[in-house]
Amino acid sequence: MRIHEKTAVDAWHFARPKLAEAYLNAFALGLTAARGLFARRRMGKTEFLCKDLLPAAVEKEYLVAYTNLWDTSTPDIAIVSALAQALEPRGFRAVMTALGKPVKKLKASAKLPGLAEGSIEADLAQLDADSAATMREVLRQLDRQKKPLILVIDEAQVLAKEVHSVFAHALRAALDIRKDRIKVVFAGSSETTLRDMFARSSEPFYNWAPLEPFPLLGxxxxxxxxxxxxxxxxxxxxxxxxxxxxxxxxxxxxxxxxxxxxxxxxxxxxxxxxxxxxxxxxFSDQHFLRQWTGSGAADRAVLILVASGDSDLHSVAGLRYLSTLAGSPTTPSTVSHALRRLQDGNVVTRLERGRYRIEDEAYAEWIRQTTAGHLREALAEKPRAKSKR
Ligand SMILES: Nc1ncnc2c1ncn2[C@@H]1O[C@H](COP(=O)(O)OP(=O)(O)OP(=O)(O)O)[C@@H](O)[C@H]1O
Ligand SMILES: [Mg+2]
CATH class of the missing domain: 1.10.8 (Helicase, Ruva Protein; domain 3)
Incomplete structure (x- = not known):
């Protein structure tokens, strides 16, 4: 699991104590109970959360819970087990007993995320009770703890999926009434999805946390x-x-x-x-090749243009250019559909109206390198590239 690697002692880790303190201070002041932060892939979000923020929180006498939803199809279980891991073993036993599943033996709970045995997750996964009920029980136990808790949900955009909406609503409801005791940090690499999560009034996360860019390493x-x-x-x-x-x-x-x-x-x-x-x-991963060959012609044409930094996709010149790249006539609706697909797949992010970016800079660079020839050809056929709609 990724988190285990992250928590090993690491001389190469560039510590960011001030940044960690800034987050903790904002929580301590009570100005906010939740924060959302985003940065593109591989920029150091997880490393900061696990190696700076959470250890600093432990120092400040917080209980901490961390979960990364990247690779899970059951974010509800992942979140509930992260919360349960924050409990002392006795607290967790009480949860299981309350749910009618007493546990006899339990390994000592971990003080830091990543050190837990995964046994809690396994115990919880076997519960057939619904995850929202389990969560409420775990939170009731947490209410009895003296220390407040910081819950970090990494790759939180997974929760925005429709299938998780019932649990997401329950989570929000349960955490909303505990704002003074439970602080939440949402992190993610998909800016588009995170924005949608927090900005759409129909979403369970609407207005829950202010969303800010994660300060990058420099x-x-x-x-x-x-x-x-x-x-x-x-x-x-x-x-x-x-x-x-x-x-x-x-x-x-x-x-x-x-x-x-x-x-x-x-x-x-x-x-x-x-x-x-x-x-x-x-910049030349096999993985990118697979991702590329798995996309349709229109999507690829859009990707080439976005990677080139010219994301004026809907202009007359842009459309003609896209038609050349795709090898077939491209209409505004083809472009919109391609963009929707690429955004749904977290491949492309919309920065603002009409401006797009490829989420993974390595993929963008790979596209630039492998398609330089196509681009030159299309450019040669693109008459007066600057003419706008
Ligand atoms: N503070 C740091 N000091 C030293 N190396 C770092 C630091 N932050 C990140 N790195 C390096 O960058 C790599 C990627 O960081 P990390 O996994 O935290 O990124 P991320 O933003 O969470 O990416 P993803 O969105 O893909 O999960 C780390 O494995 C590490 O090698
Ligand atoms: Mg990460």
Whole structure:
């Protein structure tokens, strides 16, 4: 499970105590009981939540519960077990007894997310009682705890799916009446879906939490990593080269770490070779090829245009351009349908009216690299690209 990797002691972790404190202070002041934060993939949300925010919360005498809904088809069970893990074993036993399923043996509950045994989740998954009832019981036990709780729901956009709507409503209702004792952080990589979740009056999450961009890692992170690298590598990496690599990798911490790893392991080859190698691996995944070949012609045409940064998709020039790319006439409704599909699949995000972006920068870069030829051809056929509708 991803979370286990995240919680191991990690010398390479660039700690962000001030950011963690800012979130905790806002909760402590009682100004807000919930926050929503988003950033695109691989930007360090999960790492911040698990390695900075939650440990800081534990220091401040909060109970903590963390769940990542990325890979689960049962977010209700995932959330309820995260809450249950925050209880001492005795509290959890009481929940199970109340639900008519006493547990005899239970491993000690974890103080930090990720250290739990997964046994609670297994116990809960076997319950045939509905998850909302289980949740209410767990919350009743939490009400009896002295400490307040911080619940972090990572990849929270999963909850926006229609199938989870009943549980989402129940969750909101249960947490709304506990605002002073339970603080919630929603995080996610799909800005579009998160926005819809919190902005649509028909959604259970409507107006629950203000949604803000997650502050991204920047020069300080690069400087920290370069310094650590130099303490291990003989061939020193200059800060300038580090910053250049970070830029070339679209300021993505995960890719930067891969670059560093390559640099350290193949020092004799030098910085440029390490950077080229990293770019070649991170921007040319098999996975992208599969994703690409699985999309229809119209979707691909739209993706090429969005990746190129020219997302004026509905203009006359844009449509002609798309027709060339797709190899068939493209109408405004074809474009709208493609955009809807791509947004539903969390591939594309709408930034504002008429402006789009590919969620995964690595995929965008892969598309730019693999379709450069198509793009040039289409451009050659695109008369006076600037003419607008
Ligand atoms: N504070 C940090 N210090 C050092 N490395 C970091 C930090 N934050 C992120 N990274 C690196 O970036 C990788 C990706 O971070 P993380 O998984 O937290 O991103 P994410 O925003 O949650 O991505 P996703 O949306 O894909 O879940 C980490 O595995 C780590 O290598
Ligand atoms: Mg994450």
């Amino acid at each position: 020069d300080e992170f690069v400087a920290f990593t370069v310094e650590l690298t130099n303490s291990l590598a003989r061939n020193t990496l200059t800060l300038t080269d580090g910053k250049r690599a970070f830029e070339a990798l679209h300021r993505t911490p995960e890719f930067f770490k891969r670059f560093i790893e390559r640099f350290v392991l193949y020092q004799l080859e030098g910085v440029d070779a390490a950077l080229e190698h990293t770019k070649a691996t991170v």
